[in-house]
Amino acid sequence: MGPFYGQITGWGMYVPERIITNQELVKRLDSSHEWIVQRTGIHQRHAAAPHETTSTMATQAACRALVKANLNPADLDLIVLGTSTPDHFVAPAPSSQVQHALGATNVPAFTVTTGCTGFVYALTVAHQFIQSGAYRNVLVIGAELLTRLINWQDRATAVLFGDGAGAVVVQATDRPCGLESFVLGSNGALGEHLSFPAGGIKEPLTPASLAEGRQYLQMNGREVFRFASKVMVESCRQVLAQAKVGLAEVDWVIPHQANERIIRAAAREMDIPLDQFIINIDRYANTSAASIPMALCEGLDSGRVQPHHKLLFASFGSGLTWATCLWQM
Numbered sequence: 595m596g597p598f599y600g601q602i603t604g605w606g607m608y609v610p611e612r613i614i615t616n617q618e619l620v621k622r623l624d625s626s627h628e629w630i631v632q633r634t635g636i637h638q639r640h641a642a643a644p645h646e647t648t649s650t651m652a653t654q655a656a657c658r659a660l661v662k663a664n665l666n667p668a669d670l671d672l673i674v675l676g677t678s679t680p681d682h683f684v685a686p687a688p689s690s691q692v693q694h695a696l697g698a699t700n701v702p703a704f705t706v707t708t709g710c711t712g713f714v715y716a717l718t719v720a721h722q723f724i725q726s727g728a729y730r731n732v733l734v735i736g737a738e739l740l741t742r743l744i745n746w747q748d749r750a751t752a753v754l755f756g757d758g759a760g761a762v763v764v765q766a767t768d769r770p771c772g773l774e775s776f777v778l779g780s781n782g783a784l785g786e787h788l789s790f791p792a793g794g795i796k797e798p799l800t801p802a803s804l805a806e807g808r809q810y811l812q813m814n815g816r817e818v819f820r821f822a823s824k825v826m827v828e829s830c831r832q833v834l835a836q837a838k839v840g841l842a843e844v845d846w847v848i849p850h851q852a853n854e855r856i857i858r859a860a861a862r863e864m865d866i867p868l869d870q871f872i873i874n875i876d877r878y879a880n881t882s883a884a885s886i887p888m889a890l891c892e893g894l895d896s897g898r899v900q901p902h903h904k905l906l907f908a909s910f911g912s913g914l915t916w917a918t919c920l921w922q923m
């Protein structure tokens with residue numbers, strides 16, 4: 595039996611209805627539409643309604659992916675959810691909530707908590723189960739609800755993030771495709787550059803920490819920018835070298851959408867035309883673990899991404915971590 599390859603047979607995305615434009619945002623913030631567009635490429639973001647959570651958005655995206663793959667939830671062998679914004683602190687895990695909401699009775703499910711690299715980490719892990727022959731039908735989701743965890747008074751972070759979810763169904767096939775090479779990495783020494791200081795075991799929430807806003811994202815934007823620009827290019831080169839694939843053979847780069855300037859810098863450095871990148875940060879801002887599967891969905895739905903195309907998924911995020919892989923459709 596085997597070898598086994600992983601084929602993306604279904605995909606779906608979900609964003610909340612509510613759109614917050616830069617114009618609306620800057621009414622309450624010392625910033626401007628022009629600044630935000632020039633420094634980040636972001637024009638608007640979607641924000642979850644009060645009744646929505648990470649797992650409800652993930653479930654919506656997952657349902658769409660399952661319909662596309664023509665697969666019943668009960669036929670799934672595994673669910674892997676990449677998110678760092680779980681509905682509950684510690685338990686229950688959002689992956690189990692998605693499993694239940696889908697009606698995927700008793701299907702194993704776990705969460706990958708690596709920040710914005712969550713989807714690529716999850717996809718890489720999921721593919722190992724398929725390659726080994728252990729599982730045939732795996733659902734991989736990236737979902738994030740950050741708008742409830744940022745300080746809307748902090749202009750350095752408030753303008754950057756949005757909510758959303760993207761999902762793919764990966765099924766075993768004997769046609770060579772799927773994960774061709776990957777690079778995963780972590781450098782915890784840089785962890786403090788992107789952190790939520792309070793609300794965890796180390797610093798439980800107290801009235802004082804809440805009053806100080808220590809439950810919100812704190813970010814050293816310049817350091818993260820520097821790290822991201824470097825690691826994106828390095829990891830793309832490593833992944834291509836590993837697979838012995840030249841840049842000319844890559845059809846699309848689907849990067850994590852954190853800042854259009856990071857994407858432009860990587861394109862310049864690698865000498866890849868910008869129109870070979872799938873970019874949607876203008877409409878969704880940074881949706882963390884959801885950004886790559888959402889961009890992939892839009893690439894597929896618009897017909898840009900075609901069967902047999904080679905895709906470079908390149909991500910970086912809190913940790914700080916990075917995760918980049920070469921994927922053949």
Ligand SMILES: CC(C)(COP(=O)(O)OP(=O)(O)OC[C@H]1O[C@@H](n2cnc3c(N)ncnc32)[C@H](O)[C@@H]1OP(=O)(O)O)[C@@H](O)C(=O)NCCC(=O)NCCS
Nearest residue numbers: 625626629633710749750753815816818819852853910911
């Ligand atoms: C956050 C980020 C957009 C800031 O852009 P930048 O060009 O690096 O800007 P700087 O941090 O150098 O700040 C320049 C000035 O703009 C100001 N500024 C910051 N945010 C602003 C905003 N929303 N509107 C107006 N001015 C702003 C700063 O206060 C600073 O003012 P100063 O020079 O008077 O101190 C950018 O650093 C970034 O995108 N970093 C990566 C973040 C990221 O990707 N995080 C997620 C990783 S998964």
